[in-house]
Amino acid sequence: MAAERRGKAETLALRQRLLSASCRLFYPEEPIKMVRAGGQYMYDEQGARYTDCINNVAHVGHCHPLVVQAAHEQNQVLNTNSRYLHDNIVDYAQRLASTLPEKLCVFYFLNSGSEANDLALRLARRYTGHWDVVVLDHAYHGHLSSLIDISPYKFRDLDGQKEWVHVAPLPDTFRGPYREDHPNPAAAYASEVGRVVDRAQQAGRKIAAFFAESLPSVGGQIVPPTGYFPEAARHIRRAGGLFVADEIQVGFGRVGKHFWAFQLQGDDFVPDIVTMGKSIGNGHPLACVATTQAVARAFEATGVEYFNTFGGSPVSCAVGLAVLDVLEKEQLQAHASHVGSFLLELLRQQKARHPIIGDIRGVGLFVGVDLIKDEATRTPATEEAAYLVSRLKESYILLSTDGPGRNVLKFKPPMCFSLDNAQQVVMKLDAILTDMEEKVRSCKTLRLQAQGCP
Known part of the structure; x- marks a missing residue:
């Protein structure tokens, strides 16, 4: 039977038989069978259209025709590894270099964000001669074994924290120890990094790197206070370590104000290593590590060749160049700023209407809505959030x-997400929250009546 004619139930049965249960589906109670997509929309096997608010991999839009065309045309001519001279790889490196601080001028091409962060770890250890890593609480940096070890989001459910991993508090000004009323949360959270470094050194440990997502995503769509990275980097560098900015979720203009999210921390702040993935290839398996000449030379001094079979292939680099072309031609960075500001304002209006909304945070098309049970305790409204997501899917x-x-x-939608999309999504969010509140009031009334109250 042709795959496109297979019913959803049969596809699900085959998946359950052939794939591991650990490979989870969205909406497991009633999964969606997607068959095509375009722009900010996805379509199921019945032709129903879904507005995609979360797919930051399809950065410039699902199946963007210029990106698809670039891959197709290059595939017809040559696709091989990067051991042969080819213009695409140097053209692409040159284009990426133009978006970054001058110091970050050496590039390695890979297939995934996980590979990029693994290489960044190797680079840092080789350059510093140290082994230990400082990470933020609740961070996730990839699925390779080396990265599970530095991802509290994962290792706390597995083998626990290794002795060479040191965890600093997430710079969350809504839930963390230093909140929105603190006079200088950036300095306070950076001081926590300093304390982590001091404790590690007192135990005889040596810091190779501090890994930080420029905007922690799995941690809850966090926007670190401005000035936090430069101060945290100062503590790391005095210990001989490097600062690694993980831009895999948030790079390539998503924040609107800048091309890279680490630039939100100030013009003078420059990481030692930047890792890229997901949005870099708009769905094509492409990733990159950018670093300094000094770090690259230290890695080269090992005499061990770095080689990636598919990283930097002519097709991958053609795709990468096409993504940059689309970002520029369609002015998607400015678009992200405009639509993101509109979305944030709409959501702030909802916060004033619905007590369950505890915090609205974000920049550009990276936005988080923190749902709470109680304003005083800020207890996470976990069940309510899951219910809301389910209702939105309907x-x-x-x-x-x-x-x-x-x-x-x-909210991390494709960058073509529109003002109309933002308005429609927030209107539906408002309607569902209003319905939820009415049901809660009805339940309270029934309980009081049952207790004999008027």
């Missing part, structure tokens, strides 16, 4: 949750 809107309490609605 309205053909794809949204998901993140954060330690799985209570933060996350």
